[in-house]
Amino acid sequence: MAFYLLTAFACVHNILNPKQRNGRASVLAALCAMALHGLWLFDIIVLVPGQNLSMLNVASLISLIIAALMTVLVARFKVWLLMPLVYGFAALLLAADWLIPSHYSMYLETRPEVLLHIGLGLMSYSLLAIASLLAILLGFLTHRLKSHKLTNLPSMPPLMTLERYLIRLIFIGVVVLTLSISSGLFFLQDMFSPGKAHKAILTIIAWCVYVGLLWGHHRLGWRGRKVIWASVIGSLLLTLAYFGSRFVREVVLG
Incomplete structure (x- = not known):
């Protein structure tokens, strides 16, 4: 969550100060956030009896996919205004998933x-x-x-x-x-x-x-x-x- 918020603030800084943009630092923070997010979801969805596909787990997984795709596409689309929203929303869903644990098990291996x-x-x-x-x-x-x-x-x-x-x-x-x-x-x-x-x-x-x-x-x-x-x-x-x-x-x- 801290890395997501750090990336969101970095994106705001890059938007407001295009001449002082430090894209490498924001991308590095975003990669750290998404890697830790992915490990967290792997732990709570996969490493449990069955697969815990609760609503918040699925929403958090979707936010991770969106953040990853937008991180790849932002340089081409040049939609920097959306990035603080994307990373901030991913952090919000991650916090909700952590604070409000829920269970909806599905046995997809079979x-x-x-x-x-x-x-x-x-x-x-x-x-x-x-x-x-x-x-x-x-x-x-x-x-x-x-x-x-x-x-x-x-x-x-x-x-x-x-x-x-x-x-x-x-x-x-x-x-x-x-x-x-x-x-x-x-x-x-x-x-x-x-x-x-x-x-x-x-x-x-x-x-x-x-x-x-x-x-x-x-x-x-x-x-x-x-x-x-x-x-x-x-x-x-x-x-x-x-x-x-x-x-x-x-x-x-x-």
Whole structure:
């Protein structure tokens, strides 16, 4: 948590002082944070009887995946404004996971097909969550540009470039999400059983939203607000699918 917070503060410093940027130090702190985070998750998820895939463990794992992907992509995307949020949120989820331990055991060593389905689901959610962050940043920068305040923000990517990266990331995320849904339909016989059907239905609706977004962008020339809102709505639907019922079961009902 300390390394995550240190990295977040370093990113803020780099944003506000682009001429004194020390990217190597912030990357080193981020690598230390993610390595320790990974060891912590390995200990509490894998090194227990069964695999403890509680809601907070899964959320913390997703935050680690997002932090790792964003650390790799930030130099290309130039989305430095998002990095303090990414690292800070990872630290927050890590703290919650540490302070509020919970258990939801799954024995995946005997069901590798389920492990594949879960892995694809986590990766697709992480990619599309990053896409929603890029969409929110795109909307923020567009608003600043219309207010003639964009020049006050350092280290900003060109809006056209950011939108192009956003569409590419959504396309990759949709491909992985398609594989995740397909693996669930093929391997999971209880995918539409009572108590689980809502997750499958919401995921498929989110998939339709993203496919509609890509179709509208390439066929009808959708840009700007339509792309931003569709990306955010798709991400919210996936969040409800992955965490909605588990939040009620593990937190509300205890």
